[in-house]
Amino acid sequence: xxxxxxxxxNIHDGFLEAIVRGNRSGLLTAADYNNLCxxxxxxxxxxxxxxxxxxxxxxxxxSPLHTTTIVEKCTLKLVDEYKHMLCQATEPLSTFLQYITxxxxxxxxxxxxxxxxxxxxxxxxxxxCHPLGMFDSIASLAVAQNMxxxxxxxxxxxxxxxxxxxxxxxxxxxxxxxxxxRNTLYKAYxxxxxxxxxxxxxxxxxxxxDLLSFEADRRAVNITINSIGTELTRDDRRxxxxxxxxxxPYGHEELAVCEDVDQVRGAMEKYPPYQSIFSRISYGESxxxxxxxxxxxxxxxxxxxxxxxxxxxxxxxxxxxxxxxxNLMWISECVAQNQKSxxxxxxxxxx
Amino acid sequence: xxxxxSSWARALVHISPYTFSAxxxxxxxxxxxxxxxxxxxxxxxxxxGAAIKAPRITSKNLISVIFCEAVAIYGVIVAIxxxxxxxxxxxSQMYAxxxxxxxYAIFASGLIVGFANLVCGVCVGIIGSSCxxxxxxxxxxxxxxxxxEIFGSALGLFGVIVGIIMSSQATWPAKA
Numbered sequence: 303x304x305x306x307x308x309x310x311x312n313i314h315d316g317f318l319e320a321i322v323r324g325n326r327s328g329l330l331t332a333a334d335y336n337n338l339c340x341x342x343x344x345x346x347x348x349x350x351x352x353x354x355x356x357x358x359x360x361x362x363x364x365s366p367l368h369t370t371t372i373v374e375k376c377t378l379k380l381v382d383e384y385k386h387m388l389c390q391a392t393e394p395l396s397t398f399l400q401y402i403t404x405x406x407x408x409x410x411x412x413x414x415x416x417x418x419x420x421x422x423x424x425x426x427x428x429x430x431c432h433p434l435g436m437f438d439s440i441a442s443l444a445v446a447q448n449m450x451x452x453x454x455x456x457x458x459x460x461x462x463x464x465x466x467x468x469x470x471x472x473x474x475x476x477x478x479x480x481x482x483x484r485n486t487l488y489k490a491y492x493x494x495x496x497x498x499x500x501x502x503x504x505x506x507x508x509x510x511x512d513l514l515s516f517e518a519d520r521r522a523v524n525i526t527i528n529s530i531g532t533e534l535t536r537d538d539r540r541x542x543x544x545x546x547x548x549x550x551p552y553g554h555e556e557l558a559v560c561e562d563v564d565q566v567r568g569a570m571e572k573y574p575p576y577q578s579i580f581s582r583i584s585y586g587e588s589x590x591x592x593x594x595x596x597x598x599x600x601x602x603x604x605x606x607x608x609x610x611x612x613x614x615x616x617x618x619x620x621x622x623x624x625x626x627x628x629n630l631m632w633i634s635e636c637v638a639q640n641q642k643s644x645x646x647x648x649x650x651x652x653x
Numbered sequence: 654x655x656x657x658x659s660s661w662a663r664a665l666v667h668i669s670p671y672t673f674s675a676x677x678x679x680x681x682x683x684x685x686x687x688x689x690x691x692x693x694x695x696x697x698x699x700x701x702g703a704a705i706k707a708p709r710i711t712s713k714n715l716i717s718v719i720f721c722e723a724v725a726i727y728g729v730i731v732a733i734x735x736x737x738x739x740x741x742x743x744x745s746q747m748y749a750x751x752x753x754x755x756x757y758a759i760f761a762s763g764l765i766v767g768f769a770n771l772v773c774g775v776c777v778g779i780i781g782s783s784c785x786x787x788x789x790x791x792x793x794x795x796x797x798x799x800x801x802e803i804f805g806s807a808l809g810l811f812g813v814i815v816g817i818i819m820s821s822q823a824t825w826p827a828k829a
Contacts, residue, residue, distance in 0.1 A: 309695075313698075316699050320703040324789060327790055
């Protein structure tokens with residue numbers, strides 16, 4: 303029942319909620335980003351970051367630094383905090399926390415399969431995988447030749463198994479099919495997560511369903527824009543859209559027939575929340591769309607902290623950490639390549 | 654008195670007033686302690702978690718726990734007062750109207766105090782939890798949220814006042 307969770311939430315999850323709120327206060331602020339944007343070298347960045355929560359992870363790195371090292375160590379901090387929370391969580395919070403990482407698992411599976419297709423070494427690919435999405439037997443993905451084998455050998459034992467029923471075919475894996483597989487898996491994952499959150503009920507259901515709807519709509523727009531000009535048919539495109547969210551079902555009908563970015567804009571401007579996103583970018587420009595979507599996402603994630611006694615704060619914190627790591631990667635790359643004028647193009651401030 | 658030989662009203666007035674009094678005293682202390690404990694665990698779990706990143710909040714936020722504890726103390730005080738009001742009356746007087754009145758007064762007093770303290774304890778606990786989490790982020794918020802808690806703990810006090818007034822007029826019939 304909505305409103306009564308404050309009586310019993312703290313029995314199991316009060317401690318972890320307080321921990322995640324404490325962690326949130328360790329996210330970088332606008333002042334930190336301003337300092338980082340004015341750094342000249344990667345060593346300056348390391349020096350600034352050692353004064354923040356990332357200190358213990360970066361201070362022992364020898365110079366010269368690479369941008370990948372910075373990103374790796376920052377991701378390690380996120381993984382440590384996540385594992386700390388996961389090992390203390392009880393049901394249903396532990397299932398919820400695991401659901402958050404399935405997206406990364408899907409990305410890792412696709413990464414290894416694509417890399418194997420292009421004849422890369424398995425160990426090299428394993429190093430590039432996101433640590434939050436690792437599972438045992440991930441290395442044996444390199445052996446599979448088509449999707450049926452992929453499923454039978456490896457994926458049936460992972461939490462991703464139920465998402466495969468929609469995309470098992472006997473076709474061989476090639477680049478196009480792998481992208482479709484990725485999007486189909488992600489669609490099944492989002493719908494599963496949505497149903498799980500609705501089952502949890504209360505404030506968790508309300509806030510998470512709003513966040514997941516935004517995610518589904520954003521993916522629908524990205525799928526549309528990325529498939530303009532490719533050989534993906536309209537029906538295939540429509541099959542990749544999730545069946546929940548603000549755009550379902552009428553927005554999906556319109557998006558499925560879009561052939562360029564301006565038509566997408568026309569379809570999206572009918573929805574007030576997305577109209578404000580599209581009004582920030584001028585006609586014919588789609589590079590800034592990513593940043594506009596990230597800004598909107600960060601705004602909604604920060605709003606979820608305004609309410610107490612629900613699980614969406616955990617989801618929001620992990621997403622905000624990922625955004626912070628993206629910001630740090632962009633800043634490090636700009637500094638390393640001496641393009642500091644472009645630094646503000648893609649940094650999304652969280653506070 | 655009801656004239657039917659068997660009716661609910663007749664059954665009720667044939668329950669001993671001592672039963673009602675004893676139940677009132679039990680509810681007064683039992684349900685107050687339930688409220689206090691509920692409030693303490695709500696605020697304590699948030700306080701412990703938030704104090705990991707912000708250790709400075711621990712000593713100030715123990716006030717929330719103290720407010721919850723006060724609720725249990727109200728229950729104890731009223732239970733002790735109520736049990737001093739119990740007197741023996743001779744069997745002939747046990748179902749006299751004044752006896753019944755005294756029994757009901759003690760029962761009602763116990764209920765009032767118990768349930769007022771139950772909701773007061775839960776209220777102070779929830780506010781205390783939010784207070785600890787906000788104080789960890791911004792220490793200027795603590796005093797403001799404390800004012801809300803003070804208003805919340807006044808609810809228990811209302812219950813105690815009315816309970817004591819009710820029980821002060823619980824006079825058993827004099828031994829005739």
